[in-house]
Amino acid sequence: MSIIKPYTFYPKQIIEEKANQLLTQAKNDNYPLNWGAGITHHLLDVLDLNTLWEIIPNDNQGQIVAKIEPSKRLITLNENISELKNNKGFQQSTIAHEIGHWELHINQDEGDGLIQQLELSLNSLTEEKSFLCRVTGEENIHKIKLKIQDDRREWQAQYFAGCLLMPDYKLHECRKGRDLTIWKHLYAIADELCVTISNLIYRLQNLGWIYITKGSKQIYKGPKYIS
Ligand SMILES: [Zn+2]
Structure with a gap:
């Protein structure tokens, strides 16, 4: 083997x-x-x-x-x-x-x-x-x-x-009191989890919590966004 x-x-x-x-x-x-x-x-x-x-x-x-x-x-x-x-x-x-x-x-x-x-x-x-x-x-x-x-x-x-x-349960903790469509909040979460902003964005998009259109800096709520 x-x-x-x-x-x-x-x-x-x-x-x-x-x-x-x-x-x-x-x-x-x-x-x-x-x-x-x-x-x-x-x-x-x-x-x-x-x-x-x-x-x-x-x-x-x-x-x-x-x-x-x-x-x-x-x-x-x-x-x-x-x-x-x-x-x-x-x-x-x-x-x-x-x-x-x-x-x-x-x-x-x-x-x-x-x-x-x-x-x-x-x-x-x-x-x-x-x-x-x-x-x-x-x-x-x-x-x-x-x-x-x-x-x-x-x-x-x-x-x-x-x-x-960035396990699901940890992201749920981090998102409390934050707006995931605001870059500053995302940077704060990335810092808390010791990951890069690219790591975080990719993960959140995969979870369907946010999406960012190509070539844009605008963050939108994804289909699974929880307010
Ligand atoms: Zn490898």
């Missing part, structure tokens, strides 16, 4: 459920989720995953933002990308995206098995398989043409990231 699962179609609802399960797991393990400071480091603890800042060189397809190497339980963030270092929301989104790959696309038992195998045999030539992620924000993920299964997996990981960082 490969460490990376064959491509599977997941409906949005299933991806959301999987993200909620992880949040519940963190809650059950008594990990206090500090939303304003970003929740991903708690979740990495829950999953026993590590992060590392390192230069990831470009390959023939261009820049790589981050990668996950399942057998090492390691997420590497590209320290050459200054925005990734300086923008906490983008950093959160990227780590949550990699957690998405871990939860959706990786045979986790197989990952542990591989580590044992490597420890047992120094001569074993185990091919290191990893996800190389080029787009880890909402700004460009919707532009992916979803033609190949790798791209669909990238979309799934990013959708998972949105559900994880």
Whole structure:
């Protein structure tokens, strides 16, 4: 069995459920989720995953933002990308995206098995398989043409990231006393959840709470807007 699962179609609802399960797991393990400071480091603890800042060189397809190497339980963030270092929301989104790959696309038992195998045999030539992620924000993920299964997996990981960082119940809390058609209020919510404004807008549009027409800055109430 490969460490990376064959491509599977997941409906949005299933991806959301999987993200909620992880949040519940963190809650059950008594990990206090500090939303304003970003929740991903708690979740990495829950999953026993590590992060590392390192230069990831470009390959023939261009820049790589981050990668996950399942057998090492390691997420590497590209320290050459200054925005990734300086923008906490983008950093959160990227780590949550990699957690998405871990939860959706990786045979986790197989990952542990591989580590044992490597420890047992120094001569074993185990091919290191990893996800190389080029787009880890909402700004460009919707532009992916979803033609190949790798791209669909990238979309799934990013959708998972949105559900994880902005769960429905948390958005309901944040919207109290606010008007989602006012930019200032949206920026305040993005700040409270430690996400980028693009993360938030994409998520709210997906939920049908708001919509913004292309090329416009005007925010409209979506079909599922709750006053
Ligand atoms: Zn990815």
